[in-house]
Amino acid sequence: MDVLVYLVPIALVLSVGGLFAFFWALGNGQYEDMKGAAERILYQDDEGSDR
Amino acid sequence: MSLAATGPLPRGADAPTPSLAGYVERDAEAGGGNRLGLLVAGAHCGGCVRKIEDALAKDETVTRARVNLSTRRLDVAWNGPATHADRIVERLAAIGFDAVPYRASTLAEGDTRALRSLIKALAVAGFGTANVMMLSWAVWAGHFDTMGEATRAFFHWLSAAIALPTIAYAGRPFFNAAWSAVSRGRANMDVPISLGVIATTVMSLVETINGGPHVYFDGALALLFVLLIGRVLDQRVRGEARSAVHRLAALTTQPVMRLAEDGTAKAVPPESIEAGETVLVAAGERVGVDGVILSGRSTVDTSLIDGESIPKEAGPGTTILAGATNLSAPLSIKTRAAGQATSLAEIVRLLEAAEAQKGRFVSLVDHAVRWYTPIVHILAAATFAGWVIAGAGWQPALVAAVCVLIVTCPCALGLAAPMTRAAAASRLLRAGVLLKSDTVLERLSRIDTVVFDKTGTLTAPQPSLTSHDGTAEDLALAASLAASSRHPLAAAIYRAAPDVVPAKGVSEASGEGLVLERPDGPVRLGSAAFVGATTTPHAVDGPEVYLSVPGRAPVRFAFSSPLRPGAKETIDRLSADFMDVRLLSGDRPQIVGAMARAVGIHTWRGRLRPQDKIAEVEKLKEKGRSVLMVGDGLNDAPALAAADASLCPGSALDISRQAADAVWQGERMADVSLILKVARRAHAILIQNIAFSMLYNAAWIPIAMAGLVTPWIAAIAMSASSILVTLNAMRVGGLGATRGKAEAA
Numbered sequence: 202m203d204v205l206v207y208l209v210p211i212a213l214v215l216s217v218g219g220l221f222a223f224f225w226a227l228g229n230g231q232y233e234d235m236k237g238a239a240e241r242i243l244y245q246d247d248e249g250s251d252r
Numbered sequence: 253m254s255l256a257a258t259g260p261l262p263r264g265a266d267a268p269t270p271s272l273a274g275y276v277e278r279d280a281e282a283g284g285g286n287r288l289g290l291l292v293a294g295a296h297c298g299g300c301v302r303k304i305e306d307a308l309a310k311d312e313t314v315t316r317a318r319v320n321l322s323t324r325r326l327d328v329a330w331n332g333p334a335t336h337a338d339r340i341v342e343r344l345a346a347i348g349f350d351a352v353p354y355r356a357s358t359l360a361e362g363d364t365r366a367l368r369s370l371i372k373a374l375a376v377a378g379f380g381t382a383n384v385m386m387l388s389w390a391v392w393a394g395h396f397d398t399m400g401e402a403t404r405a406f407f408h409w410l411s412a413a414i415a416l417p418t419i420a421y422a423g424r425p426f427f428n429a430a431w432s433a434v435s436r437g438r439a440n441m442d443v444p445i446s447l448g449v450i451a452t453t454v455m456s457l458v459e460t461i462n463g464g465p466h467v468y469f470d471g472a473l474a475l476l477f478v479l480l481i482g483r484v485l486d487q488r489v490r491g492e493a494r495s496a497v498h499r500l501a502a503l504t505t506q507p508v509m510r511l512a513e514d515g516t517a518k519a520v521p522p523e524s525i526e527a528g529e530t531v532l533v534a535a536g537e538r539v540g541v542d543g544v545i546l547s548g549r550s551t552v553d554t555s556l557i558d559g560e561s562i563p564k565e566a567g568p569g570t571t572i573l574a575g576a577t578n579l580s581a582p583l584s585i586k587t588r589a590a591g592q593a594t595s596l597a598e599i600v601r602l603l604e605a606a607e608a609q610k611g612r613f614v615s616l617v618d619h620a621v622r623w624y625t626p627i628v629h630i631l632a633a634a635t636f637a638g639w640v641i642a643g644a645g646w647q648p649a650l651v652a653a654v655c656v657l658i659v660t661c662p663c664a665l666g667l668a669a670p671m672t673r674a675a676a677a678s679r680l681l682r683a684g685v686l687l688k689s690d691t692v693l694e695r696l697s698r699i700d701t702v703v704f705d706k707t708g709t710l711t712a713p714q715p716s717l718t719s720h721d722g723t724a725e726d727l728a729l730a731a732s733l734a735a736s737s738r739h740p741l742a743a744a745i746y747r748a749a750p751d752v753v754p755a756k757g758v759s760e761a762s763g764e765g766l767v768l769e770r771p772d773g774p775v776r777l778g779s780a781a782f783v784g785a786t787t788t789p790h791a792v793d794g795p796e797v798y799l800s801v802p803g804r805a806p807v808r809f810a811f812s813s814p815l816r817p818g819a820k821e822t823i824d825r826l827s828a829d830f831m832d833v834r835l836l837s838g839d840r841p842q843i844v845g846a847m848a849r850a851v852g853i854h855t856w857r858g859r860l861r862p863q864d865k866i867a868e869v870e871k872l873k874e875k876g877r878s879v880l881m882v883g884d885g886l887n888d889a890p891a892l893a894a895a896d897a898s899l900c901p902g903s904a905l906d907i908s909r910q911a912a913d914a915v916w917q918g919e920r921m922a923d924v925s926l927i928l929k930v931a932r933r934a935h936a937i938l939i940q941n942i943a944f945s946m947l948y949n950a951a952w953i954p955i956a957m958a959g960l961v962t963p964w965i966a967a968i969a970m971s972a973s974s975i976l977v978t979l980n981a982m983r984v985g986g987l988g989a990t991r992g993k994a995e996a997a
Contacts, residue, residue, distance in 0.1 A: 220376065224372065
């Protein structure tokens with residue numbers, strides 16, 4: 202059962218990390234324009250692309 | 253005939269170019285720059301986004317240009333003077349996009365914030381539920397196997413450490429709403445939910461401290477998680493509908509052109525105009541203020557105000573109201589009131605009186621909660637008293653009482669209303685109908701009488717050519733001239749013959765008509781006076797235009813407002829559903845009668861003033877009818893507010909859109925029959941859901957009172973009913989699916 206002592210904190214730290222990543226994305230406006238993001242990926246940026 | 257299409261109205265060629273500088277704001281991000289928010293209604297694909305952003309990127313001063321495809325908003329920032337805004341809008345017009353300025357304050361920012369905080373609460377509840385469940389399963393399994401007491405206590409403490417902060421955070425929407433209800437002496441759904449969650453948490457904490465075998469943190473968190481899913485979905489659908497309504501408002505609320513003393517015109521938002529200022533209204537534009545005409549002579553379409561489909565003459569000294577459309581020549585108007593203060597004081601008074609009389613509608617769920625809450629609390633108290641009297645000691649008695657609170661926590665009941673509403677609202681959103689109020693579905697489900705307005709509601713918002721006494725060549729010639737004008741009547745001629753090649757060298761005489769110089773003399777298209785025609789009285793009078801070709805008698809073109817597409821089908825379907833359909837209009841009785849016969853309405857009345865419309869609606873209500881009012885004009889607004897439920901087209905006046913419960917988008921007539929069907933279905937499902945969740949909770953009460961509820965029973969009991977209620981609510985969405993596909997095709 203000693204394994205719990207470090208496995209449980211690791212699990213918690215990872216899930217708290219995920220939660221904060223989600224909060225950051227929400228605050229950063231990543232979900233503001235779901236339709237736009239889906240369409241934008243179809244167009245390549247001319248500037249700064251060397252391919 | 254109202255000319256409020258979505259998008260800017262055509263301007264006369266003589267209109268001074270408006271400046272959008274009044275809408276420009278300082279940009280907080282880039283120091284010293286300016287920014288402007290624009291609504292670009294035509295942007296609906298990734299290609300459009302790219303075209304717009306690329307076009308603006310070519311302008312060196314532009315520092316930021318980003319289109320949001322979901323909201324159709326364009327955010328532009330640039331370094332340079334505010335007047336640069338006009339160049340940006342011109343640039344957009346050059347690539348074929350009409351942009352309308354908006355003020356951030358006019359769009360629903362509050363909804364976005366509320367949704368965001370609900371999503372955050374949902375994320376936290378999800379995090380807490382998942383982690384506590386993970387620990388709980390181990391404990392539950394341990395009950396049947398061998399788990400040391402120390403390990404169990406460790407898991408319980410760990411659960412408490414996760415659950416306490418997450419419940420405190422995720423439960424806030426419920427706790428806040430419950431507190432504000434209780435402090436006003438009311439009870440709402442959030443009160444029993446909050447009590448259940450808090451009781452569960454406190455009892456579990458006490459058990460943890462005492463090293464007891466059962467904690468219920470997982471149940472409390474799962475409950476919050478499921479309820480928050482319902483709230484988020486509900487808030488999202490409502491937010492979408494509301495922001496679409498705001499978008500409509502921003503698109504139809506056009507800038508007003510303020511005339512400065514030095515004679516320059518500047519476009520400003522209507523609300524920034526003050527009484528006494530002079531504004532300029534170009535031909536074809538909608539008047540944005542109330543006032544008196546200072547100079548200019550024109551015909552004015554007042555159909556949105558009084559329902560009259562025939563334009564009136566207006567000249568210096570004539571009082572003009574916001575919502576009228578200036579048809580033929582530019583007018584300068586001395587403002588009496590603008591923005592929110594516009595519209596007849598009389599109408600506003602009627603509107604307020606009608607709204608006050610309607611009172612607060614008490615929804616079915618409110619009724620249910622009103623007697624549910626006290627019963628549950630009495631039962632919990634009785635359980636405690638019963639166990640104490642039976643000699644069980646106060647501690648087990650308290651556990652049993654709290655268990656009653658837990659199993660009766662109205663999880664399914666709390667989910668039933670928002671889930672059903674969200675499913676119905678998103679089904680109607682697909683059909684282009686935006687629901688504005690929370691209780692409208694329930695009110696719609698009782699409707700047995702549908703009252704329509706004529707002008708702008710049954711008829712299309714644009715005039716169309718009905719007849720001309722010339723040849724096909726005359727029509728083609730007229731259309732070739734008309735192609736170069738954006739006047740509504742010219743546009744109607746061009747629509748009647750869209751294949752003609754536009755004539756070159758057509759000039760527009762300010763507000764009078766169009767001239768094409770030909771070797772044999774001028775060809776004129778315009779008013780009777782302009783072409784020199786003698787006006788003769790006609791059977792059906794309406795807007796008219798004359799075409800004169802050198803050496804020939806002028807040819808007359810007559811216009812009328814056609815039925816909205818789908819209007820007849822909608823009324824047929826309503827009649828087939830045994831609805832009592834009526835037509836109430838402010839227009840002349842002979843026009844109203846002809847229209848009623850054409851669409852198959854048997855009961856109609858014409859020449860009604862706004863107070864007459866209210867009286868008609870009230871009379872029907874007194875007879876025990878449940879009335880749905882469908883209208884768009886200023887004269888309909890009080891009746892919209894007085895009816896049991898109301899519906900208006902997107903082209904309606906602002907005041908009517910505010911008074912109506914639901915708005916439909918697009919040229920086509922809304923499928924009122926489908927709206928009523930969805931509402932009735934949603935209401936039936938809501939009743940099923942409420943009955944089911946009450947019975948379900950009632951079934952658990954004896955088990956809880958007997959003290960037999962363990963944590964895993966509580967967790968399963970709570971989520972099972974929620975899932976069933978949710979699945980049942982989803983059935984609303986499938987209604988009329990085949991017809992929905994036909995709409996999309």
